[in-house]
Each structure stands twice: as structure tokens, then as C-alpha cells.
Amino acid sequence: KAGVTQTPRYLIKTRGQQVTLSCSPISGHRSVSWYQQTPGQGLQFLFEYFSETQRNKGNFPGRFSGRQFSNSRSEMNVSTLELGDSALYLCASSHGSGLYGYTFGSGTRLTVV
């Protein structure tokens, strides 16, 4: 059973640019959640998509957006990048009920210079 695949693994972008990250969940999982992880800030919830609909959203500015496709693959977009957006972005795949744990991807390490 394939795990959660995130691409790319590493990205270096310049301030003001935009970036798109991709996540392919475990086959059969309909929920994809995105988290930002920075040293000292733990896991900050960005948003969750379930059956192509955003079901939950965290407290991030509108520069952070996402979508989910009919095959459950999800993309996350960050526009007008800021230095503070440098972080590890983790995608988490699950059934979607809130009663089963996530399987995390390996993450995309984004560096904004």
C-alpha cells in the first residue's frame, strides 16, 4: 500500500513569488489536511479537504489556499511569499471521520529567500 506522497521535497523561492505543493493521499482516503511546521511552533493547521470541498480552515491569511481533485490528490498554493513562510509543509491523509489517525507525508521543505 503506497504511502502519502508529497512533491517536491525541497523548494527555494524568492520573496513575492508563489508556490504550489502537491500531495497524493493513500488510496481510499478521502481527506487531506495540510499543516505548517516551524521550529518552536509545532504543527499549525492550514486546512482540510474532503471529497473536493474545504471542510476546515485554520488561521492563516488568504495567501494560503488549496484544492482537492476528484482522485483525492490535493494541492496547496502560497502566493506572494514572505520570509516567514519558510517551513516544512506536511500533508496528512485519512479516512476523514476524525476517529482515525493521520498518515503524514514526508513534507515539502520550503525556503523563502
Added chain:
Amino acid sequence: GENVEQHPSTLSVQEGDSAVIKCTYSDSASNYFPWYKQELGKRPQLIIDIRSNVGEKKDQRIAVTLNKTAKHFSLHITETQPEDSAVYFCAASSENTGNQFYFGTGTSLTVIP
């Protein structure tokens, strides 16, 4: 919304000793409590979970206890080994929150050989 607090933030133990990490939650509707282990440079991985209809669950050297009345749950690691060194995160969720998990801020565990 739900608020999960985790203590301590850092913990050092001698190899072979026990380690205990505690979390409290605020929403009495939360009924699923997973624990994740994140080794340096790797993804968080689910190591054990507990549902609200159970007071304790064990898996080899790790166990989790839940006190619904007091709204707290704990991770216990016995006979610690150097490979237990990692950051541990607790989390809480319920059907009411869809699939949004509320994470604690993490505990950095160091096992000294």
C-alpha cells in the same frame, strides 16, 4: 474550539527509565486521542491512539491513559531506549470537528545512554 496543552516541552531520561508526557484538552466532545512520534528530519508517525470509551491502551513498551472526567491523557514509555529520542505530539479530535485534529506543542524526549 478545542485547546490541547502538552507538558513538559523537553524531557531527558536515562536509558531504561520511564518517560511520561501529559496532555490536557478543553472540549468534552473530543473522543479520539492519537500520539505521534517525529524523529529528526522525518515525518510524524502515529504510535498509539485511544478512544474515549477506553481508559488505557498498551502496545509493548508504550501505553496511553485517558481520564475523561479530568480531560487529560498521558503517554507512558517504559524501559526507554536511545531510539525513543524524538519529539512526541498529542492530539484530540471528534466527529464534531470533522477531521480537524488539535495538536499539542510537542515534547522533545532525549534518552541518555
